[in-house]
Amino acid sequence: MGMVTKIGIIGMGHVGAHVANAILYQGLASEIYCVDSIESKVACEVNDLQDAMPFYPRQARVYNCHENYDELLACDVVVNAAGHVAQSAGNRDGELFCTAEETKKWAPHFQGYEGVVVTVSNPCDVIATMIWKLAGLDPRRVIGSGTALDSARLRHALWAETGCNPNSITSWMMGEHGASQFAAWSHVSFGATPLAELEKSDPERFSLDKDAVEEAARRGGYVTYAGKGCTEYSIANAATELVKAVVQDSKLITPCGTLLEDVYGGSGHFTSIPCVVGKDGVERTFPLALSEVEQASFHASCAHIQENVEKIRCW
Numbered sequence: 001m002g003m004v005t006k007i008g009i010i011g012m013g014h015v016g017a018h019v020a021n022a023i024l025y026q027g028l029a030s031e032i033y034c035v036d037s038i039e040s041k042v043a044c045e046v047n048d049l050q051d052a053m054p055f056y057p058r059q060a061r062v063y064n065c066h067e068n069y070d071e072l073l074a075c076d077v078v079v080n081a082a083g084h085v086a087q088s089a090g091n092r093d094g095e096l097f098c099t100a101e102e103t104k105k106w107a108p109h110f111q112g113y114e115g116v117v118v119t120v121s122n123p124c125d126v127i128a129t130m131i132w133k134l135a136g137l138d139p140r141r142v143i144g145s146g147t148a149l150d151s152a153r154l155r156h157a158l159w160a161e162t163g164c165n166p167n168s169i170t171s172w173m174m175g176e177h178g179a180s181q182f183a184a185w186s187h188v189s190f191g192a193t194p195l196a197e198l199e200k201s202d203p204e205r206f207s208l209d210k211d212a213v214e215e216a217a218r219r220g221g222y223v224t225y226a227g228k229g230c231t232e233y234s235i236a237n238a239a240t241e242l243v244k245a246v247v248q249d250s251k252l253i254t255p256c257g258t259l260l261e262d263v264y265g266g267s268g269h270f271t272s273i274p275c276v277v278g279k280d281g282v283e284r285t286f287p288l289a290l291s292e293v294e295q296a297s298f299h300a301s302c303a304h305i306q307e308n309v310e311k312i313r314c315w
Ligand SMILES: NC(=O)c1ccc[n+]([C@@H]2O[C@H](COP(=O)([O-])OP(=O)(O)OC[C@H]3O[C@@H](n4cnc5c(N)ncnc54)[C@H](O)[C@@H]3O)[C@@H](O)[C@H]2O)c1
Pocket: 010, 011, 012, 013, 014, 015, 016, 035, 036, 037, 038, 041, 081, 082, 083, 084, 085, 086, 088, 095, 099, 102, 103, 105, 106, 119, 120, 121, 122, 123, 124, 145, 146, 149, 177, 230, 231, 232, 235
């Protein structure tokens, strides 16, 4: 941890600013390079983070790079949170053209980049695919935050239903970070006990309305968005977990967006499946044996992402 660890952030809005704070709070960086197209915005965020420095466990330098994307090329990890969340109007696909235009401004600068990009901006799977193509990166070095967040929301919903500590629940949302995501119910467990067993041994507690729980996870972001016009704590922590897995080379197994290369028949675009994340990005995929119903959901989710990729394809 004494080594120089440089983290870049593109887009210092709600998400980017909280990612910076979470990274500093966990002592993951010695230098943070902040980029935003609004100079006054990035200057103020940098000043606020510098004011907080005495309270962080590790002292770091925080730089205002305004729109100088090339300053990010020496970073170990760059988080992309550039966008205009107000354009989403309650639907992540609503940002498609707007975020794609912003991505065109910076991703081509990353040709030859040797670090890892963690990308959050929506629609997450489409933008991850676009970054991979426009920057020409090894796909393992592009990680979509994908359903890392939605899987946390599923654990929140399961915690609310059962009272079990969310850290003791294994549950995965897969596919698109969007409306077509789905829960891999065949792999939900509490501690080491599969849900299917608990449904029999303790039906009072574990006979769940699965559709309602899944919908709570899928719609969780909109519950937050409705009152504050953004989501920030949950996604910032989800993205920071991925940054931490890279800088600590922790081989974390987590759902996140990766390029599909014949996974359940899907290929050629990013979406979320369980992956192993370490210093080189997604170091391997860790696919689950899905039921037929789950596989059909995965194919439908991929078809939706692919449709959106075709709408913005410029390569
Ligand atoms: N994947 C997820 O789970 C998830 C969760 C929450 C938000 N998001 C997405 O993350 C993105 C950011 O959300 P937010 O709430 O912080 O939005 P925001 O509108 O508050 O902030 C985005 C920032 O990006 C900046 N920006 C835009 N284009 C830029 C460019 N080309 N270069 C540099 N900076 C640029 C803007 O000036 C703005 O400050 C949105 O696309 C949002 O939908 C994704």
